[in-house]
Amino acid sequence: MRQRNIGPLRLEALKNHPEVFGASFEMSIQLPMSEVQERIHTEPDNYILGAYTEEGNLAGTMGFKREHGLKLRHKGYIWGVYVLPSYRGCGLASRMLREVLDRGRELEGIEQINLSVVTTNESARRMYEQHGFETYGIERNALVVQGKGYDEAHMTYFYADRLHERVKHVQQGGDI
Numbered sequence: 148m149r150q151r152n153i154g155p156l157r158l159e160a161l162k163n164h165p166e167v168f169g170a171s172f173e174m175s176i177q178l179p180m181s182e183v184q185e186r187i188h189t190e191p192d193n194y195i196l197g198a199y200t201e202e203g204n205l206a207g208t209m210g211f212k213r214e215h216g217l218k219l220r221h222k223g224y225i226w227g228v229y230v231l232p233s234y235r236g237c238g239l240a241s242r243m244l245r246e247v248l249d250r251g252r253e254l255e256g257i258e259q260i261n262l263s264v265v266t267t268n269e270s271a272r273r274m275y276e277q278h279g280f281e282t283y284g285i286e287r288n289a290l291v292v293q294g295k296g297y298d299e300a301h302m303t304y305f306y307a308d309r310l311h312e313r314v315k316h317v318q319q320g321g322d323i
Contacts, residue, residue: 166265166290166297192223192254196246198230198239206234209243213254223251225262228271240271244278252306259305263289266298280304 192213198206207230213223225247230239251257264271266285280302288296 166267166292166295191250192257195227196243198234198243200234206231207239207243209240209247211247211250211260213257221256221258223254223257223260225260228262235270241274241278244274248278248304257306259303261301261303263299263301265290266300272300272302275302275304278304 193211195208195210197208200206208227209225210227211223211225214220225244228240228243248260251260262275262280263286264275266272272282281304282300282302284301286299286301289299290297
């Protein structure tokens with residue numbers, strides 16, 4: 148997918164839906180554009196997808212990053228998911244999610260992908276479940292916005308075939 152300036156879309160998301168992002172509009176608006184651009188990566192295990200309209204306008208984003216460290220590299224996580232209200236229900240988020248899952252399958256050693264979603268966002272939770280994500284915990288008051296607490300569901304997607312390969316390897320006497 149094309150790389151375009153996601154700054155304005157991200158700021159709109161943070162301003163209009165502060166309850167669903169850990170970052171805040173107030174802090175993000177102060178970041179120089181050069182710092183924002185430095186945070187955008189295009190590596191196979193650290194990137195931001197953009198969903199574009201036929202006219203070339205950015206309508207949605209989804210970030211992915213692989214965990215660092217020897218004991219964590221089997222996991223990645225999805226972050227910064229947002230679709231403009233006028234494009235919701237059109238399958239953009241679902242297509243971006245499928246792309247992230249497909250790309251994850253190509254990354255050597257990735258066994259699971261995690262994400263967090265505010266529990267009041269039922270449509271997002273259903274979409275993640277439809278793609279095979281399972282909730283493994285609820286964090287109460289994960290975010291507090293203007294004095295109101297919002298719970299987050301922590302969800303994970305397992306590449307079952309890769310987990311079975313590792314279990315089989317260990318059962319045959321291989322290293323853990």
